[in-house]
Amino acid sequence: MDTVLVVAYSLTGTSRRLADSVCARQQWPLGLVTDARPRTGALGTLRCVVDSLMGRDPAIRYHGPDPGDFHTLLLVAPVWMSRLAAPMRSFLVQQAGSVHHVAVLLTMGSGGADHVFLEIERLIGRAPVLKAAFRASDVRAGAADAPALAIAESLRGTARRAVPATAAHLQQENPEWT
Numbered sequence: 001m002d003t004v005l006v007v008a009y010s011l012t013g014t015s016r017r018l019a020d021s022v023c024a025r026q027q028w029p030l031g032l033v034t035d036a037r038p039r040t041g042a043l044g045t046l047r048c049v050v051d052s053l054m055g056r057d058p059a060i061r062y063h064g065p066d067p068g069d070f071h072t073l074l075l076v077a078p079v080w081m082s083r084l085a086a087p088m089r090s091f092l093v094q095q096a097g098s099v100h101h102v103a104v105l106l107t108m109g110s111g112g113a114d115h116v117f118l119e120i121e122r123l124i125g126r127a128p129v130l131k132a133a134f135r136a137s138d139v140r141a142g143a144a145d146a147p148a149l150a151i152a153e154s155l156r157g158t159a160r161r162a163v164p165a166t167a168a169h170l171q172q173e174n175p176e177w178t
């Protein structure tokens with residue numbers, strides 16, 4: 001089993017930028033979740049809102065390695081209406097039975113991440129091993145790269161080590177990580 005697979009969904013490029021940055025630094029593979037029905041224009045945005053308010057799991061496509069082959073999935077996705085962006089929710093629902101550990105990096109305008117972390121915990125039946133959220137303005141300015149990379153670094157080699165030395169605080173948060 002390999003270590004970490006980054007899985008990203010991004011409507012306007014912010015989460016993708018963060019995911020690309022982490023993948024480039026860590027040399028982790030990237031899986032992409034995309035919409036089966038593209039969300040373009042005002043109607044596309046409206047569908048984001050409705051999918052979020054109704055808790056829908058819209059049809060998606062997934063392009064990338066088999067998530068079940070990895071010890072940890074690092075999800076990178078936006079917050080929509082204080083919910084997980086609906087296409088990433090679809091992905092998690094589809095993968096819930098095969099994922100081992102889930103870490104989460106969210107991008108957002110200003111808030112709602114705590115609600116999303118709880119939503120993910122409900123979807124996979126346990127708390128993410130690591131969670132962090134970044135403002136979109138910081139991601140676009142490059143200010144999120146250093147903290148995101150530091151967080152990602154703490155996931156390195158978790159498949160081979162009982163407790164990652166750089167992440168004692170994370171282990172405390174969720175002792176069932178390894």
Ligand SMILES: Cc1cc2nc3c(=O)[nH]c(=O)nc-3n(C[C@H](O)[C@H](O)[C@H](O)COP(=O)(O)O)c2cc1C
Nearest residue numbers: 010011012013014015078081082108109110111136
């Ligand atoms: C439909 C919709 C709902 C959103 N809801 C929230 C929200 O509840 N809280 C927030 O802080 N940002 C919200 N945002 C802003 C996005 O989370 C933010 O711009 C994000 O970084 C976009 O990521 P992306 O470029 O990868 O799609 C929303 C954006 C959209 C399109």
